[in-house]
Ligand SMILES: Nc1ncnc2c1ncn2[C@@H]1O[C@H](COP(=O)(O)OP(=O)(O)O)[C@@H](O)[C@H]1O
């Protein structure tokens with residue numbers, strides 16, 4: 001140990017500094033948000049921020065009284081889970097086909113679509129959904145959110161499918177499998193980690209996506225993220241309520257990320273299937 | 276069980292023509308080994324048989340059926356891959372059962388075949404393990420087992436021994452041969468290793484650059500190679516090639532030494548003074564050391580000695596040709612020694628230097 005401590009390379013030190021800064025940047029607002037949500041309203045905006053206070057659940061209690069919070073949560077879950085499912089059901093086979101045939105243009109197109117700002121789609125969609133009288137429907141939200149999830153699933157899954165040796169797929173062909181059976185019985189079981197990673201990422205992105213829900217939902221179908229906008233403006237902002245809502249909204253992705261973090265990291269770094 | 280016939284087969288990868296025009300007939304129940312240097316198109320040919328590659332011309336027949344457009348899944352053939360290609364998420368048992376389940380075989384039948392195959396291959400002890408928990412040799416056996424349970428029309432093997440260490444390779448080679456004699460199904464085995472070809476094949480197909488050079492029984496290929504490529508490729512160490520000229524009843528080497536023509540098949544068809552470049556091919560094992568100064572044979576100086584135990588390889592230079600002879604260890608030769616080498620009568624071959632073709 002002693003010998004090591006003398007030979008810490010300079011970049012290790014730099015790494016630690018970088019990570020510390022990154023950690024502070026990420027953790028401070030989160031901590032501030034969570035702490036504030038437990039503060040009495042008058043203390044939330046106090047300056048300097050108080051670190052010692054008597055925690056209260058009043059912000060959380062007021063949430064469910066002042067807004068249909070549970071209903072919004074249900075909307076969010078419905079839209080997010082559905083769009084994630086659609087993303088997986090369409091994206092995983094698509095990724096398999098792209099990986100196997102090496103015809104990559106569909107993947108590129110989806111990536112470009114994903115990278116383009118959402119506002120680009122918003123107007124045409126608005127016009128389209130209005131034409132079909134679907135504004136405010138769950139379907140309009142689910143379908144538009146599927147546009148978020150599909151490219152994520154496709155691109156996350158691609159290296160996992162690439163990691164399957166071609167000979168394994170060929171062996172299955174020779175063993176009498178058609179494409180669908182190969183996908184179900186060979187490819188999918190071999191990329192289960194990838195499916196988990198893709199699902200989680202799709203879930204998180206869909207859950208957090210704000211713009212489409214803001215425009216295409218109505219009071220009945222609003223998602224949590226869109227609804228949290230209600231706390232801002234309209235005269236005085238209810239900071240305590242906003243913090244409580246934000247904390248609750250951030251909870252599912254955070255819990256997911258923590259639960260599967262080891263999986264997530266290993267899954268993101270290598271998609272290889274070891275025989 | 277089925278015969279195979281390939282007619283006027285053409286295969287291209289984009290601009291690259293891998294197989295320009297190939298005909299091959301493989302009778303039912305024959306064990307054929309395709310052998311040739313790396314990149315000559317052996318795997319491609321095998322994959323065409325399997326239905327894993329499309330073709331750009333010609334016909335592929337398995338049994339009486341023309342299978343040109345038939346996908347691999349419908350060809351009822353089994354293949355053992357170079358990397359074994361076992362299903363990593365399945366146990367050995369599931370790996371073996373998979374194809375049978377796809378065919379809709381009933382449970383009892385599947386179980387019976389797995390038991391039989393695992394006894395044949397001695398893999399019964401790890402039927403419930405995943406491939407990851409097996410050694411290379413065990414995986415190789417499982418890959419064979421997965422093929423055998425199928426009871427397919429044709430077995431295809433793509434260099435299945437190349438990932439095994441030398442000792443294991445020799446053992447498995449013998450096992451595959453024994454197995455082939457037991458199951459007697461048409462088998463096509465691809466290798467770049469001429470020893471595998473010689474030891475296992477009923478018939479050998481020698482390929483070079485997508486073109487079949489010679490088809491024949493191992494001893495035919497060894498004894499009567501049709502050209503210098505086959506002669507040099509089959510046999511280890513490789514055949515020695517010496518440029519010669521015809522002089523009366525003799526062949527004259529670059530050094531001026533002569534070899535009597537009557538000992539060389541094909542000599543009678545040559546006429547003296549012909550303006551034709553001729554190559555004398557002699558295998559190392561067909562050069563006998565006769566000791567010095569016996570008046571016969573070709574005197575050489577030993578450059579290097581490689582004792583193999585049963586035999587000794589001596590390296591020497593004749594004219595500008597580096598050559599090898601396989602002689603008796605009793606000669607106790609050392610580098611620098613002089614010895615006379617006598618070609619075994621009837622064993623040498625003559626080739627046309629320009630075309631490389633054998634002169635029969
Ligand atoms: N999928 C492919 N695309 C392009 N060229 C290929 C492909 N597969 C094989 N080849 C080429 O075809 C030739 C024959 O390959 P292969 O049949 O694998 O040779 P072998 O098995 O005899 O070593 C090689 O030149 C190889 O580079």
Ligand SMILES: [Mg+2]
Nearest residue numbers: 317318319434
């Ligand atoms: Mg090959």
